[in-house]
Amino acid sequence: MEPKAHHLIIGLFTLIAVASALLFALWLAKSSADREWAYYEIEFDHAVSGLVKGNPVLYSGVEVGSVLELNLDHSNPGHVRVLVRVEEDVPVRKNTRAGMVLANITGSMSVQFSGGSKDSPILKGTRDNPAKIAAEPSAFNSLLTNGEALLTKAETLLISANQLLSEENTANLTALLRNAREASDSLLGSRDQLTAMLERIDDAGKRAAEAASKVSAVSDSANALLQTEGKSVLTNMNTAMASFQDTAARIDQLTRENEGALDSGLQGMGELAPALRELRNTLRNLNQFTRRLEQDPSGTLWGGPTMKEVSQ
Incomplete structure (x- = not known):
């Protein structure tokens, strides 16, 4: 009797579980409906x-x-x-x-x-x-739609890459790299000569800098000399020239005022005329020297061309 009782309990439990599942499914379907x-x-x-x-x-x-x-x-x-x-x-x-x-x-x-x-x-x-x-x-659909165009562009890119890497271009590139390597090896072999040449260029640059410094110092000294002593010399020369011009003007005025008397009284003194001409030449040369000194003080004072006499 006990085995039959166990089977009956198991069957009853199974029927209850199936009925519960059906009821739940019906409730769920009704809820969805x-x-x-x-x-x-x-x-x-x-x-x-x-x-x-x-x-x-x-x-x-x-x-x-x-x-x-x-x-x-x-x-x-x-x-x-x-x-x-x-x-x-x-x-x-x-x-x-x-x-x-x-x-x-x-x-x-x-x-x-x-x-x-x-x-x-x-x-x-x-x-x-x-x-x-x-x-x-959608973005995904656009990606799928444009996929063919992207593949076409990728194929074109691969074709271009194959053309770029053709045998001829590869050979040219190899030759170019070989030449570059030979040039670099040659430069490395002449490294000592290049170093010596750079050193000479550096020395020449230093000497040029020293020469420029000396020229600058000389120029500064000449400028200082012109600014100090040159000004005083020019001032004295201007004063002397003014005095000479004043004297010449007076002599010339005196000569014009007494030209008749001098002509009658100096007829026997033929040597006075050349002396007067020399005096006038001297005054002209002095005027010329003054103009040169005003235009080029350093050249006139420190080695300019010599002053020539002006023939009358």
């Missing part, structure tokens, strides 16, 4: 690979519904209409954006809503009359 939904039709103008019925619908990453149907737009086969249902209390607005996101590494895609400002009206749709939402292309 009692939930209120809003329906939206999203129009995609590109391929929706990876999106199938039953895939989740997300709003800012939170699951709020699922995909119900996918239909090709027969009037425009490049467009796909996707019917989704979303929990009715989710605020899908007129300016809410829809797109696709990658759900997992297998390539499965999910529909995702994003955006929507508070001042935009809320969209509500039924199963028979779903609200229309235009989809925007």
